[in-house]
Amino acid sequence: MESLWHTIEELVDAQRRVITAFGLLLFPRGCAGCGKPDEVVCPQCYRQLTQWQQQSIDTRICSSGVVCSCARYQGAVRHMILSWKDKGDWQCDRVFAQSMRSLITHADITTVFNQLPKTITILVVPVPSSHASRRKRGRWHTVVLARAVAQQCRTQGWNAQSVALLSMRLTAAKSLTLSRGTSRSTRLAGRLKLTRKAVRYRNTHGNTPLCVILVDDIITTGATIRACSTQLQEAGFPVFTALSIAMV
Numbered sequence: 695m696e697s698l699w700h701t702i703e704e705l706v707d708a709q710r711r712v713i714t715a716f717g718l719l720l721f722p723r724g725c726a727g728c729g730k731p732d733e734v735v736c737p738q739c740y741r742q743l744t745q746w747q748q749q750s751i752d753t754r755i756c757s758s759g760v761v762c763s764c765a766r767y768q769g770a771v772r773h774m775i776l777s778w779k780d781k782g783d784w785q786c787d788r789v790f791a792q793s794m795r796s797l798i799t800h801a802d803i804t805t806v807f808n809q810l811p812k813t814i815t816i817l818v819v820p821v822p823s824s825h826a827s828r829r830k831r832g833r834w835h836t837v838v839l840a841r842a843v844a845q846q847c848r849t850q851g852w853n854a855q856s857v858a859l860l861s862m863r864l865t866a867a868k869s870l871t872l873s874r875g876t877s878r879s880t881r882l883a884g885r886l887k888l889t890r891k892a893v894r895y896r897n898t899h900g901n902t903p904l905c906v907i908l909v910d911d912i913i914t915t916g917a918t919i920r921a922c923s924t925q926l927q928e929a930g931f932p933v934f935t936a937l938s939i940a941m942v
């Protein structure tokens with residue numbers, strides 16, 4: 695069943711590539727980073743997505759002690775991300791998927807990943823967006839990144855799958871939204887909830903050795919990662935690391 699899903703994912707990806715190629719022929723466009731004509735992302739801007747970043751994090755949040763990103767959130771990278779997530783430039787999907795896959799193969803980050811035994815199951819979890827953002831964008835954009843990471847982990851020999859373990863409540867508990875001075879991670883924690891899929895997974899795979907890799911578009915203060923990790927670890931899903939396109 696799992697391999698069927700992987701085949702379907704690959705077919706959808708191939709279909710996207712064909713649509714993108716035709717789209718460029720029919721509707722010429724500019725690079726999402728610098729505006730250079732006839733490119734989704736030009737080679738110079740793509741190179742900026744390979745300036746891998748690593749930052750330490752409390753091992754109680756991510757057991758590896760680091761979070762990693764493809765680039766710094768600045769200049770062309772910032773333009774590309776904003777164009778992709780807020781202006782509906784879905785042709786960038788492939789570019790970001792590719793940069794997330796390369797991130798895992800980068801020498802320094804491979805060292806981090808090599809801590810994981812091949813016998814472990816990796817659950818790649820997209821960081822959830824609010825219902826309002828999903829409605830505005832018409833989709834859950836971090837899923838694209840999570841799928842790419844899972845695909846690369848499988849290529850490197852792990853049993854990995856992208857699975858939405860967390861979602862966002864429509865509204866937070868009132869006390870959390872109203873009280874001043876509540877930290878961002880506490881406010882977020884009040885809105886995050888485990889999905890039905892997560893509960894089902896825990897019930898059926900209770901004894902499987904597993905770990906979670908969180909995937910987000912931008913890591914800023916780390917508050918989101920902290921909130922997601924706390925929720926997952928309380929539910930018995932140990933979090934290994936977090937990956938993102940960019941880091942502030």
Ligand SMILES: [Zn+2]
Pocket residue numbers: 725726727728729730735736737738739740770
């Ligand atoms: Zn460019």
